[in-house]
Amino acid sequence: MSTQAYGYDILHNPRFNRGTAFSQDERRKYRLEGLLPPGVNSLAIQIARTHTELAALDSDLQRYLFLSDLQARNETLFYALLMSDPATYMPIVYTPTVGEACQKFDHVFRATRGLYIPIDARGRVKELLRNWPEQDVRFIVVTDGERILGLGDLGVGGMGIPIGKLALYTACAGVPPSVCLPITLDVGTNNASLLDDPLYLGLRHERVRGADYDAFVDEFVSAVQDLYPKCCIQWEDFANFNAVPLLARYKDKVCTYNDDIQGTAAVALAGIYGALRISKQKLTDQRFLFLGGGSAATGIAELISEAMVLEGLDIESARKCSSLFDVNGLMVRSRTDLAEFQKVFAIDHAPINSFVDAVRALKPTCIIGVSTVPKLFNQAVIEAMSEINERPIIFPYSNPTSRSECTAEEAYRWSKGRAIFASGSPFPPVQIEAQHFVPGQGNNVYIFPAMGMAVFATGATRVTEEMFIVAAKAVAEQVSDESLEKGLIYPPQSQIFKASMHVAASVAEYIFDHGLARVERPADLVAHIKAAAYSPTYPPV
Template structure:
């Protein structure tokens, strides 16, 4: 039964606000509750643009959009889809970083599920409180490693909320099928523990067997309640992220975007860069600044992509090197974690990143350190001296954590760098040329992966699906875009790009026998037909 009157106006799924037709208002008990004029959806979108236009602060824009999502879901998604290149940085990186840091201070309407470790043993009953019963995608975090900002506790909820919005905006995953979740296992951030407005558990983070049992209970409960659901792990600390993925990747439909999505978007950027340099992937050597799960995830996917081009896995891994706070990762070091060992090579210890570049002679450097300005002038100039077209990828988020800016990379390389970053940068004018920096944003990967999984009801997410995704992203970049330095498709056309990538991934899912539905005659058409459109539902 359709709600009426004020109840209808407070239902974000069915509320049309000022767009309720005049002829329907009496039947729905809305007469007198709305201004007498009736808007079209296009007029409402224009009004939101106007409201945003008078705000100078991006966090205020984030809050306006969050309030809109809480009261009129259709208008929210229609607005974001009207100009995705403008709105994605507002609802996700970089603005979401500041929003998460201040989440307990700016909270309006709660969204998603908060599952505290104090409810261990009762998680299934808490999850069952969620009103939607056909959830297909969960983005879950424990808030320990939010972007490059560290332990934000339950304030990290902004990440699952923002990420799932992009599932819908970019690839058309229906919002009713998505569920953001934060697992509250405490926080070691004393600032939040001392803050009277902090909304999470006021206790140190749980570790060890109790933490693992909590994760197991969560996964089991999700499988029982939402058997067709895919779980995306987000912003877990390395020492949890890697083992969680290893434990569940062959058991359930799941992936870790920080590890696998980041790897795929980096590989897509490399494929794009090689279209500029006219070189082969198997002739490349990469040096990573940062040795965490993002670095090893990218290095492993590059290695597997090299294997597909004809070399052995050990030779491929030998072309990927890691450099962290303790220097070059070499076999003689005693602090190497198990997941880093494939990329710790036999070499003299080096404490200088520039010295590592001089000796290893990488064709590309990839920054996943979350420490700003480490790609300094000496680093870029050294890369430019040993490479005609050096690949420079400072991928750390948000912008304040980027290893260098686009202007620095282009200027210090005399315009020869092939550049992409994790956060957006404005075009750079150097001499008589204008360079358009690419943004290696996971948004090119995870929404498409989500739509592919939805369309196929895939039972698993596999590594080769991410290689296919990377290839599909790279093939969308035009020659004119490559000539301007752009190695990723323009974000204003992210919807078409995502649906293309989703179709390519879905083909691989069907080819590998991982689909739980019959293969359609036209996979791309099926995905297009399933994609959510922001159209007001009938009431």
């Protein structure tokens, strides 16, 4: 234990606190005698006790708050608990429960975590960053809270997303928590209910736009580079009209990526690779129709296109394999309301205003929902997909569960068990007559923690598009034939750490092969990554 703190201070330092796991010798050495009950527990006993406490709570939101308090009190126990049963705890610390926590953020606020940088601190952003106690920050997940999951503008309440994402960096891929920093850039909110709420904790004005916003973000990125030159910035839950330009502005200048665009794209591509193992078809023979035309849709479509290029298509032909459908209908070239990032996927076609009509006209092999509008993959849509395809690929990826375009049971039942299904939020197994299906969750957790570990272990200077294709292939190749028989096209979440280590090694190999690493290539890359990974154990004194 590398701390000079003693007594009460240790018990209030989450990095060093062990609670009842302090031995009698440690209690004497660190002046803890009398400050704890006499009994000494192992970490395993602490995990079991905490699991029992959580099971007794009435709702997942209560469990989320309990775990938030635990993270603020005993970091080792928090991560040991998460890593002991990731399939159980990931939906609590992140989606779908984090959505409700963000909505109620101001009413359930407890211990602060991360940094809040308001736009009225322009000119002093570096000063605020210096208030963070760690000197070697390698990962920042940052949001401005404008497009939280499918829930919209939640202002500073969006901080739950960076906190949750970084918890999964550690729990799922072993990125040390000491190098992770969650940040909210507070530029105001356009959510009137928040501005009228006396408990709201953010700036009480409408969102700042334009040149002032851009200058604020520029100052933030510059300050991060000055203070933390090895840091990777992950953009999270920015509105489309900011997310796409921000990624374009910085991706070739600093180590950065946008998980909503690139991480979502990679996990979707991984699902497609998994689905093709079931249908026995080629990627270049697929046709994709997206419900939703934002940055997530165009990000997935572009990564699919680039993956097709690696399989022999030219980029223009590859892009023609994807079409987008939004609130104003099919994205055709005659429309005048398309943003620049959408135009590349606009097609020459008569306007279509009904999604099921678009399915019948374009005959996609796969539909991907990123609309955040529930139930739009209705019975007519699923049945139309099933008429066109022997094994229709149905991916309702919108989060949280309440925003999913359809449920697993609807997809399987309406397709008579022929759908290859994955969703953004978890659904329980489905029984259709004699068939038992285990629906996969196309959760970005298969991508971003592993990407983080690869960047951390190599000191990567950039995150490239092809790194996400490498990650997608590495995810898909881990799905067993037994899982595919049950319809599961992603590795089981109970094995997420093992899966992440494999993905991280594959991405790290790419980083070294392309001269993007800051460290020398180790003789044993897998061993190097495992050695760099955080382990939630109490170190000897």
